[in-house]
Structures are given as structure tokens and as C-alpha cells.
Amino acid sequence: MRSLTEEQIRASFVNGSADELRLLTVPHDFPLVEWDHQDFYAWRDPRTRGRGYLVTEVDGEPRGIVLRASEGSSQARAAMCNLCHTMQPADQVSLFSARKAGRAGEHGDSIGTYICADLSCHENVRLAAPLAPNEVRASVDMRIDGTRRRTEAFVGRVLETAGSRT
Template identity: 75%
Template sequence: MRALTEDEVRESFVNAADDELRLVALPADFMLTDWDHLDFFAWPDPHIRGRGYLVTERDGQPTGIVLRAAQGSSQAHAAMCNLCHTMQPADQVALFTARKAGPAGRNGDSIGTYMCTDLSCHENVRLAAPLAPSEVRASVDHRIDGTRARTEAFVERVVESAV
């Protein structure tokens, strides 16, 4: 992913109202981000619990979405993130929703998927050892490519109604 400025990140959000954009809090270590090793940029809001952000490149342009984690807890013992396909303890995976871009989002339409609660998918796919005893891992490159493709597909579903 190419290096982004704070302004570029803020301007990239396609599903946020103006008042939401004022609330976007970048991670404290934003200036230290190693963009050369990122397939997408995702982080939990450091001030608002259950809120997160994801920025990826779409047609060479940064495209960001605001995410909200569902409240509540799961009775499951383990769960799988739909982006990085990593098995995690159930309390480390949450249903995140994103309001759709454009008129559909203004009418309340949203989509969701299960993601790592700390939005660390980018790092999780680079781990050599499985996180769960029953987890079978493909090659690191295959996992990275799959995570990138699933992330871009999710963002595309958020954007598609606005076009």
C-alpha cells in the first residue's frame, strides 16, 4: 500500500457523514506506519469503543470505511475472522457492520462480517504458527493474498450501491 497522509486517510471514507469524520481518531503511532508492508490499513478507534476503520486501495485510490462492532458476547468457544480466516477465541472476533455508501447508507442499509476485534488481520496472516490447535494454515503468501482479496471485496460491497 502506498504511504498516506492524515488528510488522505480522512478524505478516503466513503460511508461517513461529516460529523463522523470529525470524530475519526488515527492511531497514536500513525506517523510510524510501515506502509510498504501493509495490504490495507485498519485500526480500532482509540477513543470510541466498538468503532474501527479500514482503508484499502481501490482503483489506485485510498477508500476507507467506518466500522461498528456489534455489542454482546458469543457463547462459542472459538470463531473465525472472515477476512484473515484465522481461528480466534470467540471474544476476539466480532461482527462488524459498515453502513453502505451513498443513498443506500443514508437509508440505513449496511453490511457486516466477522473480523478480529483488534482489526489485526494484517499481522495475523503473517504469523508462521497456527493460532488454534486445529487450524490448518496455507502458505503465508497465499494467506496474505486471500486476506487482501476478501478485504477489498468487503469494501467493494460497501461502495457498490453508491456508484
């Protein structure tokens, strides 16, 4: 991923209201991000409970989405993140929703998916952790590519409005 400034990050959001973007807080370690090693950039807002942000490149341009984590808890013992395909204890995976961009989002349309609760998918695919039962470990490069593709596809679904992209 190419290097981004805080201003570029703020300008990349396609589904955030003016108030949400005004309240956006970048992580304190933002100046230390090694962009060459990022497939996408995601973080939980330290000041706003339940809010997260994800920025990735779509068609060569940075596109960011505002995420909301559900507040419910799962009765499951384990869950899989739909971005990094990592099995985790259920309390470490949350249902995140994102308001769609454009008119669809203005009318309340949103989509959701299960994502690592701390939005650490980027790091999780690089860990050489022990396998969970029935988990097949692909090569790290394949896991990184798959996570990037699934992340771009999720952001692409947020961008879809009435059959066209915004």
C-alpha cells in the first residue's frame, strides 16, 4: 500500500458522515506505520466505542470505510474472520457493519461481515500460529493475498450503489 498522510486518510472515506469524520481519531502510532508492509490500514477508534476504520486501495485509489461493531455477544466458542480467515475465540471476532456509500447509505442500506475485533487481520495472516482443529494453513503469501482481495471486495460492496460505483 502506498504511503498516506492523515489528510489523505480522512479524504478517502466514502461512507462517513461529516460528524463521524470530524470525530475520527488516527492511532497515536500513525506516524510510524510502515506503508510498504501494509495490505490495508485498519484501526479501532480509541475515543468512540464500537467504531472502527478501514482504508485500502481500490482501483489504485485509497478508499476508506467507517465500521460499527455490534454490541452483542456470541454463544459460539470459536469464530472465523471473513477477511483474514483466521479462527479465533468467539469474543475476538465481531460483526462489523458499514453504511453503503452514496444514496443507498443515505437510505440506511448497510452491509456487515465478521472481522477480528481489534481489526488486526493484517498481522494475523503473518503469524505462524498453531493450527486450530480442521484449519488448513496456506502459505503466508497466499493468506496475505487472500486477505487483501477479501478486504478490497468488502470495501467494493460498500461502494456499490444502484449497480454502479461511486
